Amino acid sequence: MNPRYKVSQKWTAFPPEFSEQIRSVFVQNFEKQLGKTMSLSVDGRIYQKEITLRIGLHSKGELKHFNFEASVDLPPNPANDENKIFETISVAVDALASLVAEYFENDQDIELPYTWTESTFEGKKVWVQHSTENPDLEAEANKLLGLADDDGVLKNAEDEKSEDVLDATEEEFDEFAENLSSEPQMFKKKKKDDLH
Numbered sequence: 001m002n003p004r005y006k007v008s009q010k011w012t013a014f015p016p017e018f019s020e021q022i023r024s025v026f027v028q029n030f031e032k033q034l035g036k037t038m039s040l041s042v043d044g045r046i047y048q049k050e051i052t053l054r055i056g057l058h059s060k061g062e063l064k065h066f067n068f069e070a071s072v073d074l075p076p077n078p079a080n081d082e083n084k085i086f087e088t089i090s091v092a093v094d095a096l097a098s099l100v101a102e103y104f105e106n107d108q109d110i111e112l113p114y115t116w117t118e119s120t121f122e123g124k125k126v127w128v129q130h131s132t133e134n135p136d137l138e139a140e141a142n143k144l145l146g147l148a149d150d151d152g153v154l155k156n157a158e159d160e161k162s163e164d165v166l167d168a169t170e171e172e173f174d175e176f177a178e179n180l181s182s183e184p185q186m187f188k189k190k191k192k193d194d195l196h
Helices: 016-029 082-105 135-144 170-178
Strands: 038-046 050-059 066-073 117-121 124-131
Touching: 016 038, 016 082, 038 082, 050 082, 066 082, 082 117, 082 124
Parallel strands: none
Antiparallel strands: 038 050, 050 066, 066 124, 117 124
């Protein structure tokens, strides 16, 4: 999960017991919808300027996850008041809970942005997005590449940077745009009218 602020590189994961509490709340509230075929995961990170939270839904037998992600700005001087941090996390939890509820109410059909998009929830600014990244595969890949230890903890979390072109600097984006051909390589041989 990429942070919203590009300066956010170092992060601290939510304590495991806290993540498990959040997971338990979601499982209890959506027990019927999750059934026996769907699992739920939680990934929370505290950065210098923001808190990010991911609630991932995964159906057994599928590689793809459906991840609901939220980012909320940290209040000024959060180290002086732990309650402010928990209030901020609560806003993210509540915002994602409402999105998960909407997802299930609409038969798992919901349109969410793929990039951080600002919205207001209970009078507070929350940025939301969704992804289909499989955190289990990511963790295994990091272990195989030597980027994480056997527990899945990144060795150099401060070096984690997005490879997404949307996160590129203006100069990197200009260079990328100059090197783009007018038509993607995969469509040059055969064209199909409808790819859905």
